[in-house]
Amino acid sequence: IDDLVHPPVGDENPDSESFSLQAGPFPIRLLLWKLAAWLRPARPYDLMHILSAALHAANAGLLLILLRQLVSARAALLWTLFFVVYRPANEGVLWASTQPDVMVATFSLLALLAWRRGVNEPRWRLLGVGLAVLAMVTKLSAVVLPFLLLAHAWWVEEGGTARERVRRVLPMLVPLAGLGLIYALWMATHRGLWETNYEAHFLTFGKFPQTGENLARGLLLVRPAALVHSDAFGLSFLGATLFAVWRSRGIVRFGLLWMTGFVAANVFSSGYPAGRYLYAGSVGLILTASALAGWAAAHPLRKRIAMAGAGLWLLASLYAYQRDVRFYDCWGDVHREAQGAVHAHAGEIRAAGALAFARDYSPVYPWSQWLVRYEVGEGIQIETQLPACPGDGRPCLDFGDITEKNITASGSLPEGGCEGHVSFTPPALSE
Structure with a gap:
């Protein structure tokens, strides 16, 4: 939506910005933009919007496969439907500038699915690492993936002790994490060369409250920044989230880490506060919610409270969705x-x-x-x-x-x- 007009020279200069959609030095985005400009020179951005919608559908399918491994088939379908209508997810589709967020979620989900299958078939671990690399060359926020895959081995997987599981995966994840950090630092110091939005001075205290504010937007379905724009509120929400990470376990902890990691990576790289950049992080929120719902289902009172809360959240998402479409x-x-x-x-x-x-x-x-x-x-x-x-x-x-x-x-x-x-x-x- 923000990229309603793109430069007509996209096929000749594809690494220049197209309004706020930038190919930059990201090879996957560069190739897709060149392909769109070649197939439809007059209106290449139409294909980019279609691709975002197709990727959102694919991500829903991948999330359904993942949830089927964690919860019942009925619950998996329900939480996938939540993801389909979830407001930050739909903003990621509606805004062309967040197409990379939709795409990085695709590679990240594929990487996680391959990583989980690698518990019994180690060669799948290597495929997961390769997919994580593809995610990183799509959007810088994917540098958190090596740490998330490590967290999965530590807190989610079974078989042997946590130390043994971590020792087995470190030889694959340490080089990947090092590559990602070098890539992130290089990007941050080459803003002038690539004309990207990444800031050279990104390690500032102000990014912590912004991380909390964006986490609140994802949970509360709030788009206007004025409603949550407060350093005290942001720090409080971030603190509450980190406390929940510390006190939780299993998929709940992993989902919270996934959500916080992707949100923080976006904030620290650009610092731009907007709900539409929460797309990849929303996967973690759905994982956490599905696990909490399973815990609540074991007790009648908790189950009723959870069903009422989930119903209200779904209605709020549907209302926000139709409102955004009209807007x-x-x-x-x-x-x-x-x-x-x-x-x-x-x-x-x-x-x-x-x-x-x-x-x-x-x-x-x-x-x-x-x-x-x-x-x-x-x-x-x-x-x-x-x-x-x-x-x-x-x-x-x-x-x-x-x-x-x-x-x-x-x-x-x-x-x-x-x-x-x-x-x-x-x-x-x-x-």
Whole structure:
């Protein structure tokens, strides 16, 4: 959704950013972007969105296979359905910039399934390590996988002592962890070279409360940052999560570690607080919830409480899902209207060599430069976020009062609908 417009030169310069979707030095994303640009040069981003939806379906299938190994068939199906409608998971599909999060979850789930099968067939362990490498070359947050696979051997697997199990897997995981850490440090120090979002100074105290805030977003299904944006709240939530890790065991502990690890990796690499970057971490939340539900089922009162809580969570997820669909669909209408206006008047804009944008406030202002580049071409001078169209004769695209109609993440829509707000003023007629 955020990547409604991509540069038309994607097949010639695929490692440049496509709005917020960046191929960067990640080989898997680079190849996929080149393939999409080759198959559909005019609208490669359509294929990227389709791929995200297909990967989400595949991830649901992989999660179902994993849960069938841990809980009953009925419970596995139920918790997979939770994952399908879970809000952060769906945000990961709706936003093109989080396609790597969806993809890294695919490789991570495959790695975990292979790793678990390797308990009885050691050659599968090597396949799990290889899939973890694929995850790391897809998104940097996968550097936590070696530590998660070690935690699985330590706390989840059976047979022999924990020390013996750890000793058996260390020869495979130590090189993988070292490779991942070197890769992460190299990425953090080459921001200028690759123009990625990774920060050179990422080990700062402020990232700890942000980790807690993002964990809260995942559990509470909250998207607006203002509702959970507090250092004290973030640290408290992170502390409570770590305490739960310490006091829990088995799959509950492993799921909490998975969730916290992926969330922290995203926060420490970019620090951008948004629910849509919780996709891979949501797998851990589902694992934890399924294990807790199994524990609750052994006692009638706990079972009733768990069923009531799960029902409310499912209803909240469904409500958030339909609200997000309405919200994003509205902005899709606005974008198509703006795109149509620029396309229809491309000749006038090209002749004037300039285009002004009025009232293109958040979240529409990032579209401006890409609308011009994609529909008109290079070399057009643009000016954005003006309070009104200028009176100097430049052509102007005015977004009207659409951003003042309370179109927020809460899903509220303008009374008159989402269309009819964008207007184009031809050159020499601006007033």
